[in-house]
Amino acid sequence: MSQGAGCTSLIPISDLVRRLRERGAERVALQFPAGLARRAPGVAAALRDAGFDVIVSGDPCYGACDLALDALVHADVLVHFGHAPVEERPDVIYEPVRIDFDVTVLSRALPLLESRRVGLVTTVQHVHLVDAMAAYLGEHEIEAVAVPGDGRTPLRGQVLGCNFAAARATGADEILFVGTGVFHPTGVQLATRARVVALDPLTGEARSVDASRLVRRRAAVMAKAADATSFGIIVSTKSGQQRMDIARRLVALSDRAFLVAMREVSPAGMLDLGFACYVNTACPRLAYDDQIRFPVPVLAPPEFEILCGVRAWDDYAIDEYLSP
Amino acid sequence: MSQGAGCTSLIPISDLVRRLRERGAERVALQFPAGLARRAPGVAAALRDAGFDVIVSGDPCYGACDLALDALVHADVLVHFGHAPVEERPDVIYEPVRIDFDVTVLSRALPLLESRRVGLVTTVQHVHLVDAMAAYLGEHEIEAVAVPGDGRTPLRGQVLGCNFAAARATGADEILFVGTGVFHPTGVQLATRARVVALDPLTGEARSVDASRLVRRRAAVMAKAADATSFGIIVSTKSGQQRMDIARRLVALSDRAFLVAMREVSPAGMLDLGFACYVNTACPRLAYDDQIRFPVPVLAPPEFEILCGVRAWDDYAIDEYLSP
Numbered sequence: 001m002s003q004g005a006g007c008t009s010l011i012p013i014s015d016l017v018r019r020l021r022e023r024g025a026e027r028v029a030l031q032f033p034a035g036l037a038r039r040a041p042g043v044a045a046a047l048r049d050a051g052f053d054v055i056v057s058g059d060p061c062y063g064a065c066d067l068a069l070d071a072l073v074h075a076d077v078l079v080h081f082g083h084a085p086v087e088e089r090p091d092v093i094y095e096p097v098r099i100d101f102d103v104t105v106l107s108r109a110l111p112l113l114e115s116r117r118v119g120l121v122t123t124v125q126h127v128h129l130v131d132a133m134a135a136y137l138g139e140h141e142i143e144a145v146a147v148p149g150d151g152r153t154p155l156r157g158q159v160l161g162c163n164f165a166a167a168r169a170t171g172a173d174e175i176l177f178v179g180t181g182v183f184h185p186t187g188v189q190l191a192t193r194a195r196v197v198a199l200d201p202l203t204g205e206a207r208s209v210d211a212s213r214l215v216r217r218r219a220a221v222m223a224k225a226a227d228a229t230s231f232g233i234i235v236s237t238k239s240g241q242q243r244m245d246i247a248r249r250l251v252a253l254s255d256r257a258f259l260v261a262m263r264e265v266s267p268a269g270m271l272d273l274g275f276a277c278y279v280n281t282a283c284p285r286l287a288y289d290d291q292i293r294f295p296v297p298v299l300a301p302p303e304f305e306i307l308c309g310v311r312a313w314d315d316y317a318i319d320e321y322l323s324p
Numbered sequence: 325m326s327q328g329a330g331c332t333s334l335i336p337i338s339d340l341v342r343r344l345r346e347r348g349a350e351r352v353a354l355q356f357p358a359g360l361a362r363r364a365p366g367v368a369a370a371l372r373d374a375g376f377d378v379i380v381s382g383d384p385c386y387g388a389c390d391l392a393l394d395a396l397v398h399a400d401v402l403v404h405f406g407h408a409p410v411e412e413r414p415d416v417i418y419e420p421v422r423i424d425f426d427v428t429v430l431s432r433a434l435p436l437l438e439s440r441r442v443g444l445v446t447t448v449q450h451v452h453l454v455d456a457m458a459a460y461l462g463e464h465e466i467e468a469v470a471v472p473g474d475g476r477t478p479l480r481g482q483v484l485g486c487n488f489a490a491a492r493a494t495g496a497d498e499i500l501f502v503g504t505g506v507f508h509p510t511g512v513q514l515a516t517r518a519r520v521v522a523l524d525p526l527t528g529e530a531r532s533v534d535a536s537r538l539v540r541r542r543a544a545v546m547a548k549a550a551d552a553t554s555f556g557i558i559v560s561t562k563s564g565q566q567r568m569d570i571a572r573r574l575v576a577l578s579d580r581a582f583l584v585a586m587r588e589v590s591p592a593g594m595l596d597l598g599f600a601c602y603v604n605t606a607c608p609r610l611a612y613d614d615q616i617r618f619p620v621p622v623l624a625p626p627e628f629e630i631l632c633g634v635r636a637w638d639d640y641a642i643d644e645y646l647s648p
Contacts, residue, residue, distance in 0.1 A: 037596035056585070232365075259398070
């Protein structure tokens with residue numbers, strides 16, 4: 001398989017068969033994120049040809065925080081494609097995707113960097129290139145600081161959309177994020193208050209990040225939520241998104257707040273239940289990324305704390321799912 | 325609450341509080357189908373005022389086959405509104421909805437009935453009126469036969485969209501279905517091969533049922549499925565929709581068939597996985613009702629058996645979820 005700047009072979013079946021046999025697995029469950037799911041029939045056929053009993057999960061999957069434990073009930077091992085672990089489990093094999101690129105693309109970011117010492121973070125697809133990127137920056141007289149995050153982001157330089165611990169741990173005043181999209185670098189800035197430069201290694205586009213637009217947008221959502229007569233405090237039922245401790249703490253802040261258990265946080269479910277506002281303790285990105293899909297305001301936990309008067313506006317923080 | 329022809333009080337909170345206290349419950353999970361879900365904030369507030377710790381399920385719910393066991397993890401008892409049990413569980417309280425009507429509306433069906441002995445079936449909302457309906461028919465010299473179905477439809481005259489055992493058990497050549505929609509009476513006809521008259525008690529509309537249109541439509545879907553290069557055999561992960569025995573039997577019929585575990589059977593999930601055709605062992609109605617939403621053919625188990633040559637066309641049968 002090849003894709004864009006070079007996606008290395010996604011699914012080394014012979015290697016996977018070896019690992020499954022080493023574990024003595026006979027029944028195998030397979031889980032793919034949407035972008036890889038079309039490989040399912042082929043991978044399933046190859047594993048069955050190798051003698052395994054196979055079941056494929058057909059539920060949506062957005063991360064390693066969303067393991068197909070329902071399918072694992074019918075199998076000895078779950079093979080989760082596309083993501084690195086956020087928790088190690090003896091019955092789950094993770095097969096992350098690596099996407100290569102030529103690290104000289106970092107030349108595009110050099111004109112934007114102001115410091116000689118820069119924190120370096122990226123997403124899991126590129127995290128195997130951290131040393132090569134640091135070496136390239138070193139050749140250009142920039143000291144790159146790449147360190148592990150917490151238990152959910154244990155790889156050097158690894159950030160998730162819900163976890164910027166590896167950025168914070170650099171202690172740097174300027175951070176280079178290498179990866180696609182605007183969400184991660186915005187989160188890095190809000191989590192660290194550092195200057196952040198974002199480089200998309202596939203397009204070569206580099207830019208300075210300005211998180212204030214997100215904060216202004218969120219302030220507008222919070223203003224709408226201020227009049228709500230009832231709050232549904234959403235708690236996820238997914239394997240790695242259950243933050244019941246936070247949800248219970250939030251419920252206790254308002255006598256108009258109630259716990260709402262949800263698997264997929266959906267606009268239809270919100271409308272049906274009829275709470276005037278929701279607070280999301282599931283995947284932190286949902287509130288920020290998907291407000292446009294939602295029929296009512298959906299707040300992040302720190303935003304609800306501000307609304308309830310137990311957090312100051314100056315302490316506005318992005319919601320992170322940190323390791324317990 | 326009042327609705328249409330008279331929905332009796334849906335949620336007798338004081339009675340519910342008494343039953344919860346009798347069980348010693350302290351933590352209560354609430355589950356509503358979409359049509360009742362807007363009652364959630366009010367019911368949750370009333371139960372919290374009565375001293376209970378409350379969590380509301382926000383996942384879609386289409387029947388008592390779809391219990392919110394994820395929410396029950398955080399509670400002592402689950403209160404499931406809107407449906408009668410398909411399985412008894414010690415930690416679930418069912419609060420079905422009763423919808424009353426004046427049984428003289430059956431006069432609208434009399435001109436269409438041809439027999440002096442008629443099987444009588446209805447849906448759970450009206451099943452408390454079975455004796456009154458039978459008495460009305462008796463006054464008009466028609467013997468009404470209303471009998472229990474199987475373990476999933478234990479009430480006299482009760483049918484579900486996936487279970488017509490109470491219709492079959494009447495042994496009648498003509499059956500009167502009282503309820504809304506076309507699916508149930510069509511299923512009754514396919515399951516019994518009897519003459520079927522359907523009466524909508526809310527509109528007063530009566531009509532003779534012709535299931536042949538559904539069968540022709542299904543034949544067209546099966547024709548499209550004949551060329552499929554791969555089949556995903558969907559097995560549900562919901563509490564009362566798991567028919568793994570049937571799914572495994574179907575997988576064994578074709579070397580192009582693979583098990584696919586799904587919670588919500590969704591068009592997006594089907595497209596992502598890329599099987600050319602699916603066979604649905606989850607809620608039987610999905611294949612019949614929702615084909616128009618699906619991107620590829622979705623067969624019922626008996627239809628896949630016909631395609632694989634292990635069932636004759638003359639034995640075309642509607643898929644039912646009968647008690648084990």
